[in-house]
Amino acid sequence: MIKSPGRLLFVLISIPVFVASVLAVPVEAGKTKTKRSPVLTAAYGTKYQFDPRVQLYLTGIVNNWQLGIAGRNPAILTMFESQNKPNNGGLLPWSGEFAGKYLTGAVEILRLTDDPQLKAYLEKFVKELVGLQEENGYLGPWTQEHQLKNTKPGTGSDRYTWDAWNHYHLMIGLTKWYELTGDKEALAAVEKIGTLVCETFYDKPNALLDLAHVGWTRGSQEFNLTMAHSLMELYQFSGKERYLAMSRQIIDEALLSYGNYLKLGVAGKPFHRSPGFDSRRWERVHILSAMPHLYWVTGDEDYRKAHENLWWSLLEFDCHNTLGFTTDEVAIGDTYGRGNIETCCAVAYNAMSVDMLKTTGNSVVADVIEVMHLNALRGAQDISGKWSTYHTGTEGIRKPNTVDIAFQNRPGSEELNCCSVNTARGFGLISEWALMKDESGLILNWYGESDFQTKHKGIDVQIKQQTSYPSNGQVRIHVAPSKATEFDLRLRIPFWSKNTKIKVNSKVIPSPQPGRYLSLNRKWQQGDVIELLLDMAVAYWPGEQGRSDHASFYYGPLLLAFRPGLRGEIETIGEIYPVGPSYKSGKPGAAVKFKVLGDQFKVYCDKDPNAGQVGIRIDGRLAEKIDLYHPHSDVPLCAAFDNLGPGEHEVVITVLEKSEKSNNNRVRFRIVNYDLPVCDMTNFRWGPVETKDASALVTIECEAQNGDTFNLVDFDSAGWNDQFYVSWLPVVQEKTGTFSRDNPLRLIRTARE
Numbered sequence: 005m006i007k008s009p010g011r012l013l014f015v016l017i018s019i020p021v022f023v024a025s026v027l028a029v030p031v032e033a034g035k036t037k038t039k040r041s042p043v044l045t046a047a048y049g050t051k052y053q054f055d056p057r058v059q060l061y062l063t064g065i066v067n068n069w070q071l072g073i074a075g076r077n078p079a080i081l082t083m084f085e086s087q088n089k090p091n092n093g094g095l096l097p098w099s100g101e102f103a104g105k106y107l108t109g110a111v112e113i114l115r116l117t118d119d120p121q122l123k124a125y126l127e128k129f130v131k132e133l134v135g136l137q138e139e140n141g142y143l144g145p146w147t148q149e150h151q152l153k154n155t156k157p158g159t160g161s162d163r164y165t166w167d168a169w170n171h172y173h174l175m176i177g178l179t180k181w182y183e184l185t186g187d188k189e190a191l192a193a194v195e196k197i198g199t200l201v202c203e204t205f206y207d208k209p210n211a212l213l214d215l216a217h218v219g220w221t222r223g224s225q226e227f228n229l230t231m232a233h234s235l236m237e238l239y240q241f242s243g244k245e246r247y248l249a250m251s252r253q254i255i256d257e258a259l260l261s262y263g264n265y266l267k268l269g270v271a272g273k274p275f276h277r278s279p280g281f282d283s284r285r286w287e288r289v290h291i292l293s294a295m296p297h298l299y300w301v302t303g304d305e306d307y308r309k310a311h312e313n314l315w316w317s318l319l320e321f322d323c324h325n326t327l328g329f330t331t332d333e334v335a336i337g338d339t340y341g342r343g344n345i346e347t348c349c350a351v352a353y354n355a356m357s358v359d360m361l362k363t364t365g366n367s368v369v370a371d372v373i374e375v376m377h378l379n380a381l382r383g384a385q386d387i388s389g390k391w392s393t394y395h396t397g398t399e400g401i402r403k404p405n406t407v408d409i410a411f412q413n414r415p416g417s418e419e420l421n422c423c424s425v426n427t428a429r430g431f432g433l434i435s436e437w438a439l440m441k442d443e444s445g446l447i448l449n450w451y452g453e454s455d456f457q458t459k460h461k462g463i464d465v466q467i468k469q470q471t472s473y474p475s476n477g478q479v480r481i482h483v484a485p486s487k488a489t490e491f492d493l494r495l496r497i498p499f500w501s502k503n504t505k506i507k508v509n510s511k512v513i514p515s516p517q518p519g520r521y522l523s524l525n526r527k528w529q530q531g532d533v534i535e536l537l538l539d540m541a542v543a544y545w546p547g548e549q550g551r552s553d554h555a556s557f558y559y560g561p562l563l564l565a566f567r568p569g570l571r572g573e574i575e576t577i578g579e580i581y582p583v584g585p586s587y588k589s590g591k592p593g594a595a596v597k598f599k600v601l602g603d604q605f606k607v608y609c610d611k612d613p614n615a616g617q618v619g620i621r622i623d624g625r626l627a628e629k630i631d632l633y634h635p636h637s638d639v640p641l642c643a644a645f646d647n648l649g650p651g652e653h654e655v656v657i658t659v660l661e662k663s664e665k666s667n668n669n670r671v672r673f674r675i676v677n678y679d680l681p682v683c684d685m686t687n688f689r690w691g692p693v694e695t696k697d698a699s700a701l702v703t704i705e706c707e708a709q710n711g712d713t714f715n716l717v718d719f720d721s722a723g724w725n726d727q728f729y730v731s732w733l734p735v736v737q738e739k740t741g742t743f744s745r746d747n748p749l750r751l752i753r754t755a756r757e
Contacts, residue, residue: 328345575596
């Protein structure tokens with residue numbers, strides 16, 4: 005197996021050129037459509053240096069996660085070894101995706117960091133992975149009789165797999181590696197998979213749909229059809245028409261009988277209105293990602309229109325205040341829905357958003373990507389790089405995905421699950437959108453302390469920023485080409501910055517329009533300086549439906565959150581002990597006692613095979629008995645108690661005798677007992693303040709309805725160090741917010757003290 009190599013000198017890598025075999029591709033009998041190009045493309049080859057906080061994230065991800073992953077989790081590769089395939093019946097249906105998801109994120113992180121140790125490690129990882137491919141192109145963990153049939157040894161629903169989905173992720177990862185390095189063996193491996201898929205399924209419109217009809221529990225079709233995207237990625241580098249034809253067959257024919265997203269999107273109907281539960285699962289986003297590639301190759305406007313309309317509908321109806329996507333992994337058409345906000349879903353929508361930006365050149369899309377990155381994606385990744393989340397809630401406590409979805413742990417892949425291998429891509433995708441280009445110049449989407457070294461038409465250009473953004477809105481941008489040259493530098497003016505001020509070399513520029521790119525087309529030379537002042541007012545998103553009479557607050561692109569302080573003392577009775585913010589015991593009869601002054605509190609527990617039971621009494625009455633036994637370790641549980649009524653309430657949590665199923669009486673729980681400030685939006689005052697909390701990007705002091713002051717901090721920082729947070733706060737006298745393509749967060753600005 006691969007081992008972490010020593011640190012090597014980094015060598016610059018040439019980038020393969022985009023290949024297309026023809027400029028006009030047949031679409032229908034008697035018709036041709038002209039190939040289109042993306043409006044914007046990533047500025048590949050750029051050298052990036054970011055502010056210390058971002059660098060900590062990137063260094064942690066590389067050193068503590070990506071390097072040595074196969075040493076810590078050998079099954080990521082050994083599952084593909086021939087001698088192991090007969091014994092792989094215990095694998096997850098999606099275990100074969102782990103290598104592909106990991107590789108995709110690692111390649112994109114490599115684009116950002118140029119880390120020579122990571123590059124050397126990935127070279128060995130890819131070589132070993134490609135070496136495990138069978139002669140017919142199959143690269144999965146199952147024996148011949150199950151290959152690309154979405155089955156494995158077993159009975160009932162346990163025998164079904166996501167084999168086509170797994171190959172999709174392997175194709176994406178290997179294609180990105182080829183795109184970065186020019187590794188022809190990697191591209192050949194992708195072509196072998198593509199050829200196998202075409203030989204197995206081409207000219208059989210329903211074959212991918214008919215592989216299995218049970219999948220995870222309800223249907224696997226959405227996983228199979230993702231091949232439409234990876235085949236288009238392959239076509240763009242190989243130019244072979246079979247891959248284009250197979251991708252079009254999936255989108256144009258197979259989807260007619262399942263989801264029909266092309267027709268749905270062209271008609272302007274929202275994604276969550278597609279028929280059937282399965283057609284609304286998040287995995288469908290990977291199918292939609294084929295559409296912009298088909299548009300670029302064929303010029304067929306239906307692909308572009310469908311992709312754009314569906315992207316907007318997902319943003320309007322299924323992105324939460326963090327811009328995390330879906331509720332319990334499904335587009336339910338309710339952005340206020342309470343349920344799990346899975347990290348994989350956010351990463352998939354982030355990738356779809358990058359393609360949306362490339363297709364449209366719409367700066368509001370870049371604004372959305374930034375909000376998503378700063379909140380949903382940073383919130384999902386611990387800054388150490390060692391762990392990430394499955395669920396990053398709008399309130400609660402963040403837990404590692406190895407705890408939240410511990411059922412995915414398998415021998416040899418204890419750290420691997422669908423989200424752990426995928427989260428790093430949320431940072432890697434920065435390489436696709438931070439700095440972009442077109443024929444006329446460069447497009448700067450990233451604001452923050454940074455130093456970008458790039459090229460425009462062969463001329464070296466340095467773009468260096470001095471700023472504390474997003475802690476404040478002052479950004480000083482130094483533009484330094486190696487020699488004086490004329491080009492268009494476009495700056496993103498966020499939709500939320502209503503009164504942006506800008507100077508170029510001390511000359512005032514007319515106030516730019518929010519939600520647009522500001523074009524600065526001039527002859528640039530060393531010493532040129534842009535002074536940008538973004539309007540970082542606090543604004544709020546007034547909640548509706550399940551969040552009525554509540555609001556989320558934003559400071560520029562940063563969602564703000566409240567960390568409730570726990571009220572009163574907690575009395576311990578018997579052998580029960582505090583462990584950090586939690587309490588643990590294994591002694592029946594041990595208890596904690598505390599007072600609740602409001603009408604709600606929550607108890608967070610850990611369930612496992614050795615857990616006992618607890619009884620919760622409120623004002624002397626047994627309110628609930630909770631059995632914490634679970635066959636898997638560290639499964640979380642949240643018990644919420646609300647509507648307790650006015651006044652003070654006494655709560656006692658007692659350790660009970662274990663159930664017959666459990667091996668022990670052990671219990672561990674955390675109490676969250678808090679009041680939330682109520683804000684009067686007709687008289688809301690705020691201001692940034694200095695804070696002793698070194699983790700917070702920003703701290704905003706606000707005034708509650710009763711005159712008390714309280715602090716809000718940025719959402720990313722709010723959940724650090726096992727802290728409980730809330731991002732929807734009760735409000736009165738709020739206005740009504742309306743979603744629009746110029747104001748997708750429904751923001752209403754507030755005054756400032």
